[in-house]
Amino acid sequence: MKFAFYPGCSYEGTAGYPESVSAVSRALGLELEEVPDWNCCGATAYFSLDKYQALALTARVFALARARGHETVLTVCNACYTTLRKGYETLTSDPGLLARINEALKSEGLAMDDTVQVRHMLEVLTEVLPPSIWSEKAVRPMPAWLGSSKVAGYYGCQLTRPWGDLDRPERPDMLERFITALGLIPARHSAGTMCCGASHSAVYSRACRPLVERIVRGVRRAEAGLIATICPLCQFNLDAGQIDLPAPHLPVLFFTQLAGLALGLAPEELGLNKLMISLNFTG
Amino acid sequence: MDDQELEHIFYEKENGHQILKCIQCGTCSGSCPLTGEMDHAPRELFALIRDGGIREALGSTTPWYCVSCYQCMVRCPQQIPVADLMYALKRLALSAGLACSGHKMPDMYKAFDQVTRRFGRITEPVVMARYGLGHPGDVLANLPTAIRMLGRGRIGLLPQRTREPKKIRALLASRNQEE
Numbered sequence: 069m070k071f072a073f074y075p076g077c078s079y080e081g082t083a084g085y086p087e088s089v090s091a092v093s094r095a096l097g098l099e100l101e102e103v104p105d106w107n108c109c110g111a112t113a114y115f116s117l118d119k120y121q122a123l124a125l126t127a128r129v130f131a132l133a134r135a136r137g138h139e140t141v142l143t144v145c146n147a148c149y150t151t152l153r154k155g156y157e158t159l160t161s162d163p164g165l166l167a168r169i170n171e172a173l174k175s176e177g178l179a180m181d182d183t184v185q186v187r188h189m190l191e192v193l194t195e196v197l198p199p200s201i202w203s204e205k206a207v208r209p210m211p212a213w214l215g216s217s218k219v220a221g222y223y224g225c226q227l228t229r230p231w232g233d234l235d236r237p238e239r240p241d242m243l244e245r246f247i248t249a250l251g252l253i254p255a256r257h258s259a260g261t262m263c264c265g266a267s268h269s270a271v272y273s274r275a276c277r278p279l280v281e282r283i284v285r286g287v288r289r290a291e292a293g294l295i296a297t298i299c300p301l302c303q304f305n306l307d308a309g310q311i312d313l314p315a316p317h318l319p320v321l322f323f324t325q326l327a328g329l330a331l332g333l334a335p336e337e338l339g340l341n342k343l344m345i346s347l348n349f350t351g
Numbered sequence: 352m353d354d355q356e357l358e359h360i361f362y363e364k365e366n367g368h369q370i371l372k373c374i375q376c377g378t379c380s381g382s383c384p385l386t387g388e389m390d391h392a393p394r395e396l397f398a399l400i401r402d403g404g405i406r407e408a409l410g411s412t413t414p415w416y417c418v419s420c421y422q423c424m425v426r427c428p429q430q431i432p433v434a435d436l437m438y439a440l441k442r443l444a445l446s447a448g449l450a451c452s453g454h455k456m457p458d459m460y461k462a463f464d465q466v467t468r469r470f471g472r473i474t475e476p477v478v479m480a481r482y483g484l485g486h487p488g489d490v491l492a493n494l495p496t497a498i499r500m501l502g503r504g505r506i507g508l509l510p511q512r513t514r515e516p517k518k519i520r521a522l523l524a525s526r527n528q529e530e
Contacts, residue, residue, distance in 0.1 A: 077473045077474065077475075077511060080511060081474070081506060081507060082505070083503070083505060106472075106513070107467075107471045107472060107513050107519050108467045108471065108472045108473050110467075111463070112419045113459075113460040113463035114460075114464070114467075115419075115438045116442065116456075116460050117441075117442065117445065117460055117464055118442065118526060119438075119442065120526040124522050124525065125467075125522070125523075128519075128522060150419075150421075168525075168528075169525070171525075171528075172521070172522050172525030172528070173522065176518055225418075225419070225421060225422070226419065226421065229420065229421035229422065229424065230421040230424045230425055230432075232425055237421075237425040238425075261422075263384040263422070265418065266418045266419070267459070268385065268416070268418050270459075270479065270493060271455045271456070271459055271482075271486070271489050272385075272388070272416075272455070273492065275385060275387075275388045275416075276385075279384055308496050308499070308500075311496075311499075342504065342505055343503075344499055344500075344503070
């Protein structure tokens with residue numbers, strides 16, 4: 069299976085997302101072609117500043133993927149997902165505005181239309197690949213330390229909201245199904261879709277700290293040993309945000325790192341050394 | 352811009368008429384992760400606008416505390432696009448020069464915009480450094496985390512960029528053509 073891959077600006081500096089995304093894709097036979105010369109999606113900043121510019125940034129990403137003959141742009145970031153999807157939904161229902169933006173893209177030989185859609189990689193690993201792939205490829209039995217830990221799925225905000233068609237906006241279960249398919253035990257907890265503070269945490273840390281506290285408290289109460297996330301900012305806020313909280317601290321992995329471990333890949337192939345809260349492989 | 356003009360833009364051009372459906376149930380305020388920081392909770396802000404307080408609403412901290420988690424939007428029993436209206440209020444506040452001066456997010460978004468214009472992509476430490484010119488205290492507060500990240504090889508010292516950032520600048524500038 070071949071996809072256009074949109075890494076997004078946060079990807080490179082994350083705790084092992086690039087390493088684990090490529091290792092897992094290789095192991096599963098997914099071909100990811102990076103969107104050539106991709107630009108920033110605009111995130112929440114541009115929609116706060118200027119709607120035309122916000123939409124134009126998203127349009128260029130779709131147009132670049134289209135020029136390479138793709139039908140799906142894969143992202144591994146919730147903010148990129150919702151921003152690109154918002155661009156898609158808005159522009160495909162406003163032909164006048166799309167035409168105006170396409171006029172501006174013409175100088176690069178680009179044009180956006182409705183043929184390229186955006187999907188989160190979790191959706192592909194859970195809904196698009198045959199579920200049997202995990203029982204075929206995952207290591208059995210799982211190493212004891214991993215197989216005995218409950219894994220708390222953490223969705224964050226912008227995957228199931230505001231869309232609500234990918235999964236339920238309240239109490240989604242895609243991550244839990246993913247964790248189960250890997251052969252691991254999902255934790256039942258109430259913090260899966262609570263906000264981590266997103267980019268506000270960089271400048272309003274005092275206000276955002278209780279948000280991380282609440283999430284970690286919920287996860288600990290469910291006796292989870294690990295947290296699995298699907299977004300760079302969520303991972304960062306939960307990982308770095310726990311350092312100032314009382315121990316014990318829970319390692320916060322990307323879902324692709326978890327998949328890599330289940331597939332028997334080595335921790336160093338998955339960039340696990342980059343986590344701030346280290347994973348204990350023997351515990 | 353006078354109040355009438357501001358109301359016209361908000362209600363007619365920005366989908367703001369949706370707030371006329373608001374039943375003041377407070378589900379948005381109760382679902383908001385940062386409602387405690389806002390000078391008006393979202394429910395209250397909509398009441399204020401309906402009572403003719405558009406100017407005060409545009410100077411409110413509320414839209415700038417919105418983290419875009421969309422919880423209000425999926426829960427609103429009247430299907431009011433609350434978070435999208437917060438975006439609309441932010442844009443209108445900036446263009447009318449009414450945005451509250453005490454909030455830090457406008458500066459953060461402007462730094463984000465400047466870095467995008469210069470490089471086509473953002474690199475968080477670069478955005479933070481630019482934002483930090485006006486807010487050195489926040490940079491200092493984030494320094495321990497930045498050092499930890501550096502130790503784990505997670506902070507690139509070079510900004511990421513597209514091949515020709517001037518093309519991104521041209522795309523952004525195309526907003527001013529015709530319209």
